[in-house]
Amino acid sequence: MDRQAQGKSVSAEITQNVWTTLRNTAEAARSRGAIEFFLLATSPSGGLPASLLVSSVPTGKTPADPEKYAAWLELREVEGGSPARREVSVVELSAGAAVRLLGETTLDVHICMPGGTGYLTLCFSAPLTGMSGPMERLCDAIAGSVRWVM
Numbered sequence: 001m002d003r004q005a006q007g008k009s010v011s012a013e014i015t016q017n018v019w020t021t022l023r024n025t026a027e028a029a030r031s032r033g034a035i036e037f038f039l040l041a042t043s044p045s046g047g048l049p050a051s052l053l054v055s056s057v058p059t060g061k062t063p064a065d066p067e068k069y070a071a072w073l074e075l076r077e078v079e080g081g082s083p084a085r086r087e088v089s090v091v092e093l094s095a096g097a098a099v100r101l102l103g104e105t106t107l108d109v110h111i112c113m114p115g116g117t118g119y120l121t122l123c124f125s126a127p128l129t130g131m132s133g134p135m136e137r138l139c140d141a142i143a144g145s146v147r148w149v150m
Contacts, residue, residue, distance in 0.1 A: 066097040109143040
C-alpha cells in the first residue's frame with residue numbers, strides 16, 4: 001500500500017482503510033478456503049479498482065445441483081434483506097454449469113467442479129467502477145475462460 005500511495009495525493013487515512021480492508025478480506029477468505037487473491041492496485045485516486053478472490057466450496061454445505069444451489073443462494077439473498085440486491089442465475093460456461101450472482105459492485109461465479117466435489121468460486125469486486133458494462137464483460141470473460149484439465 002505504501003508503494004502504491006507513494007508520490008500520489010493519497011491521505012494516510014485512505015491508505016490505512018485500504019490496508020485494513022485488504023487484510024480483513026484476505027483473512028476472511030483464507031478461513032473460507034481461498035486459493036488465490038488477485039488485486040489491481042493502479043488507480044489515480046489510490047483506490048482499488050478491481051480484485052478477484054478464487055476459492056473452493058465443498059458440496060457438503062451447499063446443494064450439488066446448480067439449479068438448487070442458485071435457489072438456495074436466492075433465498076439467502078432475500079432473507080438477508082441486503083439493500084444491494086443481487087441477481088442470481090445459472091449459466092453454462094466452457095467448464096460446465098455455473099451459478100452467477102451479479103451485484104452493484106460484485107460478480108460471484110460458482111463453477112461446478114468435476115465429480116460433484118463442490119464449486120470453484122470466483123469473486124470479482126470493482127468498488128470504484130461498479131460491475132456493469134466493460135468491467136462486467138471482462139469478469140464474465142475471465143470466468144468463461146476456466147477449463148478443467150484431466
